[in-house]
Amino acid sequence: MTISPSSGSASSEPQTVTVTVTDNTGSDRTATIKFSANNGTVSKNLTVKQTGPEGEPEIEITTVADFLKAEVSDDVWYTLKGQITDLYNTEYGNFTLVDETGSVKVYGLTAEKVNKNDKSFSTLGLKEGDIVTLCGTRDEYNGEDQVGGPSYYISHEEGELPEPEPVNAVYFNDFDKEAAQNNDGWPFLDSFDGWKNETGSGAGSVTYESSGASARTTGGSAGGYSNYDGSGVNNIFFGKDAYFQVGNITLGTETNYTLSFGTEKFDQGGDSQFMHEEFHVYISNDGTKWVELDYSFPNGAPNGKWDLASTTFTVPSGTSALYFYFNADVASVYRLDDLMLAVSSEAGTSIDFSKGTEIGGGGETPDAPAEITVADFIKAPVDDNVYYILTGEITDLYNTEYGNFTLVDETGSVKVYGLTAEKVSSNDKSFSTLGLKEGDVVTLCGTRAEYKGEIQVGGPAYYISHEPGTEEPEDPVDPDSPFVSNVTWTLGTNSYNEKATVNGEGPVDVVKIGKSKAKGSIDITLPAGTTKVNFYAVSWNNETATLSFMMGGEEVGFQAIAKNAGAANSQPYTFTVTESDYYTFNTPMPLPSDMTITVTTQENARAILWGIKAITE
Incomplete structure (x- = not known):
């Protein structure tokens, strides 16, 4: 293909460009x-x-194995084809895609290529077992590989998952009644029933006890990271001092049984070799005295992968019920799935319940939360099982539905990602009942969490007490100031309304676009007749950002932004700027009507904008 001319000077007259294409x-x-x-x-x-x-x-199909070898990028798209398994969210289209080379999580599938998931998955009529062809980007979230974009649909073939072989189980639980949701933290077993999916001849009156164990969909037992055909969806994750107990499994007259369970050890950045001495399994006939069971894997202890462990044993004649107790000595590396007790045709290890020992039956009582400063909280390790009490001033209250704000004390500041009236497993939107406002001094309790590299208080945090603030009203900024915007914007992904002092003037309303390494966006509404947009902008102190401008789905410009030492840590920021930090974007033509322009940062670079002014004819 040739283009003539390929370049030229500006002209007020229409220009002709000839495109020639060979046969x-x-x-x-x-x-x-x-x-x-x-x-x-x-x-x-x-x-x-x-x-x-x-x-x-x-269509050139990329295998899952080759896809996983590719670098993370939002700019490169791959076409994949595989079977839909573990379809755990039919609103957004979240599932696991499996081909002959491996498996990968698809985090959202839409009917057409769109910038943001439009919840169109349900219109595709897809189900587990179907063979789907899709296109998406190589993405990653919290160390887990996934297809992002969101990915969009190309075609599919009707398919079915193989029917599981019938098993004459006394007790079986794949923990998959309802997929767990990570709403400011994975739910603990005692606050979520979606893992209670027991079946079997002896499952009618089972009881459960647990502590420090949560239901999760990440790191599942299905797919390429498993040496057995696991069920996927939910698994039980053992946190600090965690245990899980299932009890009162009713027996028949048989005495020989096999207990099997899927399990995995995965220590990101550490040793993932499964260690029997770290993960214990006990049996009891009364839930009080316990005998430890030896178990084995088909091909030896796995390393960083799921496998199915089993043990065969013989109980005394007349035993009417069994209890099983699982606990891990090492926090946050062991998982459990697909727990089954079945009658065995062979005798196994003889169990003498009279030699059982008491192990507490319910684990240790967790320590009371420690009262610490923000500085000490930030130094603490990430752990969703350890709670801390913090006291500080509420600033930057940017979400009054869930209770998202920045907590500030004399040692530093940290983002609180959700505050509830009482301790709950997922945010119940009770923040508004607390009557809190910016400037109040609140005492709360939450866990040390982190999201995409940003430290935050998780849990969600729950309210303890507060003192009304005596904050003096802020002096309004002169509306004619060059630092004040004359347009409105809507926050998109990874964007935040914040405050800053600019050249000694403030507080000024600013908008931060981008978060940690993730790109961000905002939509600015421009009035009819707009010919250009003037604005101040700075890039994060150690980054150089480039803004992309989109109108009607087409890129219409871009602008490199200089970094500024004041763009660091958390708001309120303090900026010193010059005319070199003042930018102009020209619209392709005077806008015939009110229109929206989308401003986006690229990956690994954040930008802060203010004084956004639309200039009209």
Whole structure:
């Protein structure tokens, strides 16, 4: 394909560009021509399509194994084909995709290519077992590989999952009645019933006890990270001093049984070799005195993968019920799934319940939360089982539905990602009942959490007490100040309304776009007649950001932003700026009506904007 002319000077007269394409003797093909002006700040794409005698080109499929080897990038798209398994969210389209080379989580599938998940998955009529072809980016979240984008649908073939072989189980639980949701923390077993999916001849009157154990969908037992055909969806994660007990499994007259369970040890950045001496299994006939069971794996203890462990034993004649107790000596590395007790055709280890020992039956009582400063809280390790009490001033209250704000004491500041009236497993939106406002001094209790590298109080945190603040009202900024915006914007992904002092003037309303290494965006509403937009902007203190401007789904410009030492830590920021931090974006033409422009940062760079002013004719 040749283009003539390929460049030229600006002119007020229409210009003709000739595109010449050679004969196509192969498959249908397309190419994109990008027209740019104003030193690249304004651009428009033209797609040229040419049919060929061979028709539609064959889609190049990337295997899951090759996809997982690729680098994380939002800019490179891959076409994958595989079977839908573990479909745990039918609203957004979250499932595991499996082909002959491995498995990967698909975090959202839409009917067409869109910038944000539009919840169109349900219109596709897909189900578990179907073979789907999709296109998505290589993504990662909290160390877990996934298909992002969101991915979009190309085609599918009807399919079915193989029916599980019938098992004459006395007790079986795959923990998959309802997929657990990570709403400011995974739910503990005593506050969520979605893992109670027991079946079997002896499961009618079972009881459960637990502490420090939570239900999770991450790190599942299905797919490429498992040496057995695990059920996936939920698994039980053992946190600090965690245990899980299932009791009162009713027996028949048989005495020989096999207990099997899927388990995994995975220590990110550490040793993932499964150690029997770290993960204990006990049996009891009364839930009081326990005998430890030896168990084994088909091919030896696994390393960083799931496998199915089992043990066969013989109980005394007349035993009417059994209890099993699982606990881990090492926190946050062991998991459990697919627990089954079945009658065995062979005798096993003889169990003498009279030699059982008391192990507490319910684990140790967790320590009372420690009262610490923000500085000490930040130094603590991430752990969703350890709670801390903090006291500080509420600032930057940016979400009054869930209770999201920044907590400040004399030692530092930290983001509180959700505050509830009482301790709950997931945010119940009770923050508004507390009557809290910016400036109040609140005492709360929460866990040391982290999201995409940003330290935060999780749990969700719950309220203990507060003292009304005596904060003096802020002096309003002169509305004619160059630092005040004359447009409105809507927050998109990873964007936040914040405050700053600029050249000694403030507080000024600013908007931060981007979070840690993740890109962010906002939508600015421009009035009819707008010809350009002036704004102040700075990049994070150790980064150089580039803003992309989109209108009507097309990129219409971009702007590099200089870094500023004041763009660091948390708000309120203090900036010293000059005219070099003042930027102008020219619209392609005077806007015929009110329109929306999307401003986006790229990965690994954050930007802060203010004084956004639309200039009209």
